[in-house]
Amino acid sequence: MARKTRKPGRTLGVFFLALAIAYGLVAVGASWKPELGLDLQGGTRITLVAEGSPSRDALNEAKSIIDQRVNGSGVTEAEVTTQGNNLIVVEIPGKNRADLVETVQRTAQLRFRLVACTESAACGAAAASTTTPTAPTAPGVAPRAPVGFGKADTTPSPTATPTGAGTPTDTATDGTTPSTSPTATGTAKPDTKSSSFDAAVDFMNNPPADWAQKFNDYTCPTNAAPIDDDPAQPLVSCSPEGEKYLMSPAIIEGRDITDASYGIPQNDVQYAVMLDFNGHGRSIFADATGTIAGTGQLFAIVMDGQVISAATASSRIATGAQITGNFTQEQAKSLSTSLKFGSLPVKFKKDTSSEVVGPTLAGDQLSAGLWAGAFGLILVMIYCLLYYRGLGIVVLSSLSFAAAWTYALVLLLSKTAGFTLTLPGIAGLIIAVGITADSFIIFFERIRDEMREGKSMRVAVETGWVRAKRTRIAASFVSLLSAAILYIFATGVVKGFGFALGLSTLIDLAVLFWFTKPLVSWFARFRFFNGGGKLSGLSPETLGTDMPVAVGGKA
Amino acid sequence: MGKFSRLGNELYNGRRSIDFVHKRPLWYSISGGIVLAALLVVIFNGFNFGVEFTGGTEVRVSGLTSSQATQSTADDLRQAIVDAGIPGAEEPTVNTSGDSGMSIQTEDLTQANDQRLVDVITSVVDVADPAKQISPSDIGASWGRQVAQRAIVGVCVFLVLVMFFIGLYFREWKMSVAAFAALFHDIVITMGVYSLSGFSVTPSAVTGLLAILGFSLYDTVVVFDKVRENTHNLRESRTTYAAAANLAVNQTLARSINTGIVALIPIGAILYVSAVQLGASSLKDLALSQFVGMAAGVFSSVWVAPRILVHLKSNESDVKMAEKREKARARAEADRYASVPTFREDMPVVETPRELDLDDLDDDQVELEVEHAERRRASDTTATRLGQGRVAPPARGPVRESGASGRQQPTRQPRSQRGKKP
Numbered sequence: 001m002a003r004k005t006r007k008p009g010r011t012l013g014v015f016f017l018a019l020a021i022a023y024g025l026v027a028v029g030a031s032w033k034p035e036l037g038l039d040l041q042g043g044t045r046i047t048l049v050a051e052g053s054p055s056r057d058a059l060n061e062a063k064s065i066i067d068q069r070v071n072g073s074g075v076t077e078a079e080v081t082t083q084g085n086n087l088i089v090v091e092i093p094g095k096n097r098a099d100l101v102e103t104v105q106r107t108a109q110l111r112f113r114l115v116a117c118t119e120s121a122a123c124g125a126a127a128a129s130t131t132t133p134t135a136p137t138a139p140g141v142a143p144r145a146p147v148g149f150g151k152a153d154t155t156p157s158p159t160a161t162p163t164g165a166g167t168p169t170d171t172a173t174d175g176t177t178p179s180t181s182p183t184a185t186g187t188a189k190p191d192t193k194s195s196s197f198d199a200a201v202d203f204m205n206n207p208p209a210d211w212a213q214k215f216n217d218y219t220c221p222t223n224a225a226p227i228d229d230d231p232a233q234p235l236v237s238c239s240p241e242g243e244k245y246l247m248s249p250a251i252i253e254g255r256d257i258t259d260a261s262y263g264i265p266q267n268d269v270q271y272a273v274m275l276d277f278n279g280h281g282r283s284i285f286a287d288a289t290g291t292i293a294g295t296g297q298l299f300a301i302v303m304d305g306q307v308i309s310a311a312t313a314s315s316r317i318a319t320g321a322q323i324t325g326n327f328t329q330e331q332a333k334s335l336s337t338s339l340k341f342g343s344l345p346v347k348f349k350k351d352t353s354s355e356v357v358g359p360t361l362a363g364d365q366l367s368a369g370l371w372a373g374a375f376g377l378i379l380v381m382i383y384c385l386l387y388y389r390g391l392g393i394v395v396l397s398s399l400s401f402a403a404a405w406t407y408a409l410v411l412l413l414s415k416t417a418g419f420t421l422t423l424p425g426i427a428g429l430i431i432a433v434g435i436t437a438d439s440f441i442i443f444f445e446r447i448r449d450e451m452r453e454g455k456s457m458r459v460a461v462e463t464g465w466v467r468a469k470r471t472r473i474a475a476s477f478v479s480l481l482s483a484a485i486l487y488i489f490a491t492g493v494v495k496g497f498g499f500a501l502g503l504s505t506l507i508d509l510a511v512l513f514w515f516t517k518p519l520v521s522w523f524a525r526f527r528f529f530n531g532g533g534k535l536s537g538l539s540p541e542t543l544g545t546d547m548p549v550a551v552g553g554k555a
Numbered sequence: 556m557g558k559f560s561r562l563g564n565e566l567y568n569g570r571r572s573i574d575f576v577h578k579r580p581l582w583y584s585i586s587g588g589i590v591l592a593a594l595l596v597v598i599f600n601g602f603n604f605g606v607e608f609t610g611g612t613e614v615r616v617s618g619l620t621s622s623q624a625t626q627s628t629a630d631d632l633r634q635a636i637v638d639a640g641i642p643g644a645e646e647p648t649v650n651t652s653g654d655s656g657m658s659i660q661t662e663d664l665t666q667a668n669d670q671r672l673v674d675v676i677t678s679v680v681d682v683a684d685p686a687k688q689i690s691p692s693d694i695g696a697s698w699g700r701q702v703a704q705r706a707i708v709g710v711c712v713f714l715v716l717v718m719f720f721i722g723l724y725f726r727e728w729k730m731s732v733a734a735f736a737a738l739f740h741d742i743v744i745t746m747g748v749y750s751l752s753g754f755s756v757t758p759s760a761v762t763g764l765l766a767i768l769g770f771s772l773y774d775t776v777v778v779f780d781k782v783r784e785n786t787h788n789l790r791e792s793r794t795t796y797a798a799a800a801n802l803a804v805n806q807t808l809a810r811s812i813n814t815g816i817v818a819l820i821p822i823g824a825i826l827y828v829s830a831v832q833l834g835a836s837s838l839k840d841l842a843l844s845q846f847v848g849m850a851a852g853v854f855s856s857v858w859v860a861p862r863i864l865v866h867l868k869s870n871e872s873d874v875k876m877a878e879k880r881e882k883a884r885a886r887a888e889a890d891r892y893a894s895v896p897t898f899r900e901d902m903p904v905v906e907t908p909r910e911l912d913l914d915d916l917d918d919d920q921v922e923l924e925v926e927h928a929e930r931r932r933a934s935d936t937t938a939t940r941l942g943q944g945r946v947a948p949p950a951r952g953p954v955r956e957s958g959a960s961g962r963q964q965p966t967r968q969p970r971s972q973r974g975k976k977p
Contacts (some may be wrong), residue, residue, distance in 0.1 A: 387813065
């Protein structure tokens with residue numbers, strides 16, 4: 001007999017301690033009521049109105065991108081639908097989620113442009129001569145090319161009813177569909193790439209006089225209105241601080257970004273958004289940084305027409321880029337999510353409506369479902385008590401503790417990961433009752449089988465456990481795998497279901513290993529259970545054998 | 556309970572056994588027939604896809620007083636629409652929107668039915684100006700093609716991974732194949748029953764079906780684990796693969812029945828309440844697909860998967876050999892003294908070992924010959940030792956576990972040694 005299995009008390013103690021800690025955390029940080037999903041509690045409905053009349057495909061693409069944005073991180077199970085010809089409706093669980101409007105409607109068209117003129121480097125002169133503008137202060141360059149300036153508001157809030165005749169609006173006719181417009185970097189063909197890039201460099205060094213004029217006439221707007229941003233055209237725009245820039249046509253576009261993440265870089269204190277490019281974007285970025293290295297010239301990162309970052313480079317950078325600024329964690333997360341899942345092919349009107357919607361499932365349905373589930377559970381418990389008698393107590397207590405763990409973890413996860421409990425989620429948990437109970441059934445049937453071979457209960461518990469454990473782990477692995485795949489690939493309610501299933505499988509394993517097994521080992525010391533009495537559930541009669549159960553001294 | 560327990564014991568030690576692996580033509584045709592019927596139902600009856608898949612109509616009611624835009628009014632309205640039985644609006648989704656609005660989602664409605672729906676709405680809530688306050692609009696599918704594609708990719712990845720896992724864990728790809736055949740059986744039956752029920756397909760129903768993927772394989776793994784344990788060493792256990800597998804299924808039968816009961820009771824309760832008592836509810840979609848799928852899963856893990864496994868294994872040489880050994884044993888058991896030669900006058904005292912001509916014999920005979928040769932050799936040595944003391948009888952097979960659990964067993968001492976300290 002393995003020595004460690006002889007100390008069931010200690011394992012039980014640790015188990016109860018962990019449970020107490022979990023509930024302690026709940027008491028400190030979370031509420032006692034789990035966050036319910038859209039169907040059970042209602043939520044916030046955000047209605048986005050598209051500008052113009054986008055094609056159905058574009059609207060559907062926008063829908064799926066928004067879907068990924070709101071469901072991409074976590075298990076909130078928002079629902080996104082198109083409505084009519086120009087509406088996208090986003091429903092998010094929770095009453096006060098209007099803060100998500102930003103994330104949802106940001107078109108997130110990110111472009112890298114070369115800066116021809118800034119206010120500090122007057123460009124009238126640069127336009128006349130071909131000399132490289134001696135350019136302004138620029139932040140130091142780290143391996144990842146941090147580019148930054150003071151405050152970069154992630155919202156495309158500023159911008160402009162354009163003032164003056166020379167605004168870029170007149171040039172941008174198809175700026176909303178970058179995929180079709182002949183952009184500077186649009187194609188991967190090397191010749192066009194280099195020629196458009198060369199054109200951009202040329203523009204940076206010799207901005208044409210008419211653009212220089214526009215730049216000089218331009219004043220940064222103070223009120224919020226979107227700027228039309230045509231990647232094939234130069235752009236005059238401002239940073240949130242009100243510094244204006246004249247920039248070349250776009251050299252890198254948002255779709256060249258393969259991944260975006262956020263975090264606090266080493267040796268830094270502020271959040272930054274890290275970008276990774278595909279091969280095309282990386283080579284262009286390397287060329288661009290190579291061209292401006294040492295000259296003091298700038299490149300700018302433009303988001304939805306607004307300059308969010310401008311910097312120079314001291315050397316050729318062949319890795320990804322990094323956007324720094326005064327980001328809060330929320331802002332950095334929102335920006336990286338928007339960049340990661342791509343830009344929207346559709347622009348939306350500024351005035352989005354958000355309203356609170358009620359649950360789609362009638363109140364009586366939820367309570368009826370819960371009552372039915374509870375009733376079913378009671379039947380299961382009665383059945384277990386009848387069939388396993390004394391051991392039925394083990395089933396009851398194990399199921400109760402599994403339920404307690406599930407409740408605690410659901411509370412904690414709705415606080416930390418935004419997990420919301422929907423109807424399928426609850427159903428997943430109820431189905432898990434069957435799987436959880438199955439783990440005890442496998443174990444008990446093994447014990448009974450071992451005892452039928454003439455072993456005493458104490459021995460049978462240990463030998464039965466060895467075999468039941470193997471079966472259990474293999475079977476749970478299949479369950480976990482299915483839960484994980486559902487979680488990774490599915491969206492919406494199925495995701496929540498997968499999450500609930502995986503959670504309950506893990507809890508089941510934990511309860512089986514750290515509660516049920518030690519409890520049965522401990523019970524096996526008592527005469528009531530190992531004596532083969534009628535109520536123990538392990539009497540010769542219930543085993544169906546004729547020989548007496550092995551008991552006593554060394555048994 | 557007592558009888559059931561006794562049955563459990565007899566199933567365990569093999570005294571009573573239900574045949575789960577033979578009669579393949581019969582049970583294959585029954586299972587295959589059910590699956591085929593389900594497939595036909597799916598093909599010809601089809602599914603009634605819900606709003607989430609096909610899109611539909613959303614009717615917004617605005618400008619209600621705040622006393623009317625409440626959850627209870629929404630519930631009343633839902634019930635009223637269900638009771639009206641408008642085609643396409645049998646299962647409406649009704650919820651409050653904002654402080655003064657209500658939105659109703661149904662499948663696509665015809666013009667006339669649109670009007671009927673508006674009539675129902677005005678009969679439940681006070682609407683001063685229906686033309687202004689009630690505005691229908693088309694809504695798209697929230698579960699469009701992309702969601703479906705992702706789900707299909709997910710399912711494929713899952714199936715491939717599980718196939719590899721089962722193959723690796725059991726070191727037996729045929730177990731994966733059998734498990735997948737059982738899975739296919741379960742899924743098709745579930746879909747067939749769902750199609751027959753006429754419930755509309757909602758994300759809940761799809762969720763239920765996806766959960767069946769996991770559960771069916773899970774249940775099969777549990778049964779196969781026991782099969783693997785029993786068939787681990789066929790030679791040593793002196794049995795055939797089919798018999799060992801059948802014993803395994805019989806031994807797990809009590810567990811399968813218990814698990815089936817325990818898993819189905821709660822879902823059955825939910826199904827009853829949601830389908831019979833509540834009527835329109837997305838709960839019943841989930842409960843139905845789960846209930847049918849789980850029942851089919853438990854059934855197929857006992858009735859379908861082992862049979863297919865044994866069928867697949869029946870061509871393996873190891874299994875065939877075990878089969879032949881079993882036959883030979885049965886023959887030997889039928890007439891134990893068949894190999895004893897009848898006495899003739901000129902019989903040699905010691906039989907000269909015959910040269911075995913291996914090429915002439917098939918496997919069966921080789922096996923028998925080898926066994927006979929061994930027995931002869933054993934009897935030879937016995938004969939030479941006769942009269943030289945006690946002779947241990949020849950071992951009939953490899954030594955098996957004694958069931959003594961490693962405890963020291965009492966030994967019988969000679970009378971002269973009894974009661975003395977060693």
